Amino acid sequence: MMIKNICCIGAGYVGGPTMSVIASKCPEIRVNVVDLNEDRIKKWNDENVDNIPIYEPGLSDIVKECRDKNLFFSTNVEQAISDADMIFISVNTPTKTYGVGKGMAADLKYIELCARQIASVATNDKIIVEKSTLPVRTAESLKAILDNTGNGVKFDILSNPEFLAEGTAVDDLLTPDRVLIGGESSERGLAAQKALVEVYAHWVPEDRILTTNVWSSELSKLTANAFLAQRVSSINALSELCEVTEADVKEVARAIGTDSRIGPKFLNASVGFGGSCFQKDILNLVYIAKSYGLHEVADYWEQVIIMNDHQKRRFAKKIVTRLFNTVSGKKICLLGWAFKKDTNDTRESAAIYVSDYLLNEHAEVHVYDPKVKRDQIISDLLVLGNFSKEELEERVFTYEDALSCANQAHAVAIMTEWDEFKELDWKHVYDEMFKPAFLFDGRMLLNHDEMTGIGFQMYTLGKG
Ligand code: UDX
Ligand code: UDX
Ligand code: ADP
Numbered sequence: 001m002m003i004k005n006i007c008c009i010g011a012g013y014v015g016g017p018t019m020s021v022i023a024s025k026c027p028e029i030r031v032n033v034v035d036l037n038e039d040r041i042k043k044w045n046d047e048n049v050d051n052i053p054i055y056e057p058g059l060s061d062i063v064k065e066c067r068d069k070n071l072f073f074s075t076n077v078e079q080a081i082s083d084a085d086m087i088f089i090s091v092n093t094p095t096k097t098y099g100v101g102k103g104m105a106a107d108l109k110y111i112e113l114c115a116r117q118i119a120s121v122a123t124n125d126k127i128i129v130e131k132s133t134l135p136v137r138t139a140e141s142l143k144a145i146l147d148n149t150g151n152g153v154k155f156d157i158l159s160n161p162e163f164l165a166e167g168t169a170v171d172d173l174l175t176p177d178r179v180l181i182g183g184e185s186s187e188r189g190l191a192a193q194k195a196l197v198e199v200y201a202h203w204v205p206e207d208r209i210l211t212t213n214v215w216s217s218e219l220s221k222l223t224a225n226a227f228l229a230q231r232v233s234s235i236n237a238l239s240e241l242c243e244v245t246e247a248d249v250k251e252v253a254r255a256i257g258t259d260s261r262i263g264p265k266f267l268n269a270s271v272g273f274g275g276s277c278f279q280k281d282i283l284n285l286v287y288i289a290k291s292y293g294l295h296e297v298a299d300y301w302e303q304v305i306i307m308n309d310h311q312k313r314r315f316a317k318k319i320v321t322r323l324f325n326t327v328s329g330k331k332i333c334l335l336g337w338a339f340k341k342d343t344n345d346t347r348e349s350a351a352i353y354v355s356d357y358l359l360n361e362h363a364e365v366h367v368y369d370p371k372v373k374r375d376q377i378i379s380d381l382l383v384l385g386n387f388s389k390e391e392l393e394e395r396v397f398t399y400e401d402a403l404s405c406a407n408q409a410h411a412v413a414i415m416t417e418w419d420e421f422k423e424l425d426w427k428h429v430y431d432e433m434f435k436p437a438f439l440f441d442g443r444m445l446l447n448h449d450e451m452t453g454i455g456f457q458m459y460t461l462g463k464g
Helices: 015-025 038-044 059-066 077-083 109-121 138-146 169-174 187-200 214-245 249-257 278-291 295-322 350-360 374-384 389-395 402-406 419-423 426-432 448-454
Strands: 005-009 030-034 071-074 086-089 126-130 155-159 179-182 209-212 331-335 364-368 396-398 411-414 438-441 457-460
Touching: 005 015, 005 077, 015 030, 015 059, 015 071, 015 086, 015 169, 030 077, 038 071, 059 169, 077 109, 086 109, 086 187, 109 126, 109 138, 126 138, 126 187, 138 155, 138 214, 155 187, 155 214, 179 187, 179 214, 187 209, 209 214, 214 249, 214 278, 214 295, 278 295, 295 350, 295 411, 295 438, 295 457, 331 350, 331 402, 350 364, 350 374, 350 389, 364 402, 374 389, 374 396, 389 396, 402 426, 426 448, 438 448, 448 457
Parallel strands: 005 030, 005 086, 030 071, 086 126, 126 155, 179 209, 331 364, 331 411, 364 396, 411 438, 438 457
Antiparallel strands: 155 179
């Protein structure tokens, strides 16, 4: 079966870039990306492609090349479903904030809504692709909804989890380590799997396209993120030990990373991992393990989150203790708000939690991030529920550049590893700050000795 028309439900950080790359590599396939959010779709269709709602290096060029040729963004979900041979579900699956599994389980209400919508609209057979990260065995629930429409339409469900990382989404999509496609081993299932393999084979070498059963695929997505997050928590745990033993976590990471069994990547100690996936997926894994009665398995993985929460709190606490145990009324400058560089995504960013802690200590929080706007910063803090909008508007200040943000600050803290912070005129920053001028490097971005040389009271994460 040759796919000619793809619909993607959800024009977010996953759906948007993924569909743009598919459209660019498969000119003969029409790709319709739909979303309920009118504002988001309007931005995807903005005449000036620099205004698309997601910042990713290289993405706007691809959108420019394909948009209105074979890549379309719209809010007409039903039409797009009806036209498609293959439907990708890329809607958000946040952690549940209510009811059973609150704070742990994935909230599947958006997924279920999609399934019901597909079931009500479809008049011919379709391949449904799970793109969003889902708990293992979600395909079972999807199937139950889709197969009970009574209109004779047949659905084949595939799991095709996305492994792209934000900030490098386009590169990750163009040259993935692997593409994973889980499907049923029935004749229909295999044919559906083959149809999706053929889409990716337009640009991905076939030996990098792995096929498995649906459950392995669903579980692999959760565990890939759990393993990656575990590495970060492991090195972050060591960062604290390094600080008290006069070891240097950068040196330790290099030393262990050269062991090919361990490998060099994902060993950067940080102020804590963020992003939409790591915490959510681990909580999800923990919840699933618990629901099967596997309490030791659940506790093992939960420790990765506990360590991460500790790292964020520890960093915030460090700022307070170094500033003579009080930040009340002091100006603390945070450089970076995104959860990592090269993205405008702020979900679960460590900066949110550190700010909340500092606000609670009555600090004034001053923030600069090259890609995040004030509204986002205020709404991220609002979600934690500890301060009202009025309080935040009064005590959180935002800037258009790093130098003005740091001007007359008592302390500067690097929260995101944006390249431009490396290039800052740090002597100038120092001159304009209150003395002693404290600098907290939560990303090991700057040269510790050089900064100490300028005169900063320097704290570099993981350096004793
Ligand atoms: C270890 C370190 O590898 C080595 O660098 C250090 O110098 C000494 O300790 P060793 O204990 O000899 O070496 O064996 P290793 O191959 O690391 O295996 C340790 C245990 O882990 C074994 O019981 C092995 O069966 C088990 N293991 C290892 C697994 O169960 N699965 C694996 O994938 C790898
Ligand atoms: C992650 C997975 O990498 C990706 O495969 C999956 O599809 C989605 O989740 P993402 O969340 O976009 O991607 O970013 P990632 O690069 O994994 O970083 C996650 C967090 O870990 C960031 O806050 C980052 O700063 C932090 N991190 C990462 C570290 O603190 N140290 C590291 O060495 C690596
Ligand atoms: P991700 O990082 O997983 O891509 P996002 O939140 O960025 O998550 O994107 C998910 C998108 O899915 C949002 O823009 C949301 O509006 C959209 N969405 C959620 N449910 C539906 C639905 N039933 N139909 C269409 N779009 C939906």
